[in-house]
Amino acid sequence: MTNALTFFEPTRTAGLERLRNFAPDAGRHYGERRNYLGTAKNPGAVSALSPYLRTGLVSQSEVLRTVLDQHSAKDADRYIAEVLWRSYWQGWLALRPSVWDAYQADLKRLHNAVQTQSGLRQRWENACLGQTGIAPFDAWANELAHSGYLHNHARMWFASIWVHTLELPWQLGADFFLRHLLDGCPASNTLGWKWVAGIQTIGKPYLATQENIEKFTEGRFAKVPGLATQAAPIPAPPHPDRMPLWNTGQPDPALHSGLILHEDNLNPTHVLDAAGPIAGHVTVMATADQTPWQMAPHVQAFRGQAAQNMQNLLADRIGPAGPAVTSALALKQWAQDHGFAQLVTADAPVGPTKALFDAYDRLPDAPPLVRMRAPLDADAWPLATAGFFKFRKHIPALLARLS
Ligand SMILES: Cc1cc2nc3c(=O)[nH]c(=O)nc-3n(C[C@H](O)[C@H](O)[C@H](O)COP(=O)(O)OP(=O)(O)OC[C@H]3O[C@@H](n4cnc5c(N)ncnc54)[C@H](O)[C@@H]3O)c2cc1C
Known part of the structure; x- marks a missing residue:
């Protein structure tokens, strides 16, 4: 096991404490320092709240409200x-979910290519193991x-070197x-x-440069020879047309209900407030389905312990725990064994949890699954119709609705 969980304790208390400590600097x-490199141990000017936001241990709304309490x-x-x-x-992906399906299909193809093409396998292994000879890349x-x-800037530089200098497929990165x-x-x-x-904002690839790395690592990586100075065009299909967002619902508080916690939202207060008494709950863990390789043990440990923490914190509202569930069939079995008339859960964004819920909906005779979108997601996702510049104009209205 790595030391990831010593930097990021998988509890809501740890996330809230991080938010409390960071908020005065938000x-x-x-704005002035966020691009300077930080690490998990010393995040520098950034909040390093992302593992807590990812799992819902701390919500985006909580973060925004806390920051707005202290700053204009x-x-x-x-x-x-x-x-x-x-x-x-x-929101962008929710309106164009086939982009995720295409990425998943590409990964399966590339998994096969890595097994069968020794040259590609060697280059991919060198990159993953940090053995390329490009010092900052290997360190990251x-x-x-x-x-x-x-840190965000390291992600940008790393991805740029992976794609444009090492010329490895972006999907493997x-x-x-x-x-x-x-x-x-x-x-x-x-x-x-x-x-x-360069295939999201089409024709505008991001190129890492030696000067930029030197400046924002404050000289830690002063010489980085050999970086690509041009980006070869990467073939990609045009963006698909937008789809309507999938339906969500409203639970019937009079029905015998089971609750689903999941890796995208372990603290679904909006669901608990709307549903009646909860007679039992399970945790859906589906992210192993998103890769043909193994998830890193620290990711699974963080999410498993985070789920346990929220189960403890919510214990008096969510009834007894069922088994951890990793398939739609197991979810149906649990629901039927307990005679639930409905299952309730926070809506999950595009990804493996949503895929499991979609598969559940297709099973015959499964009790209905009611997904409730968190208020900020419900407000924000439909606005991701074009680029961020257009979305950004709606931010004042989104913030006004938070209160
Ligand atoms: C190639 C690449 C891959 C990335 N993969 C992920 C990912 O898997 N998960 C993820 O949460 N972020 C991802 N990001 C975005 C960003 O790098 C991280 O959200 C950020 O570094 C998290 O650190 P922080 O909490 O200290 O961020 P802060 O700067 O403190 O920002 C606060 C929060 O805002 C959100 N945020 C900040 N920047 C971005 C951004 N550019 N895009 C989306 N959300 C952002 C995150 O939730 C973050 O926790 C990726 C960026 C790049 C360039």
């Missing part, structure tokens, strides 16, 4: 915008594998991140990698 200080929206505009990038990417590969976290990041998020990760590759 104003101009963050103008002073904290940079931090607020970053927190809402998460909603933007999730090791840092990610050991801490489960990378996205998978390496998703297997090791404690905050690994299908939307932010897939679309972040596509953005670096």
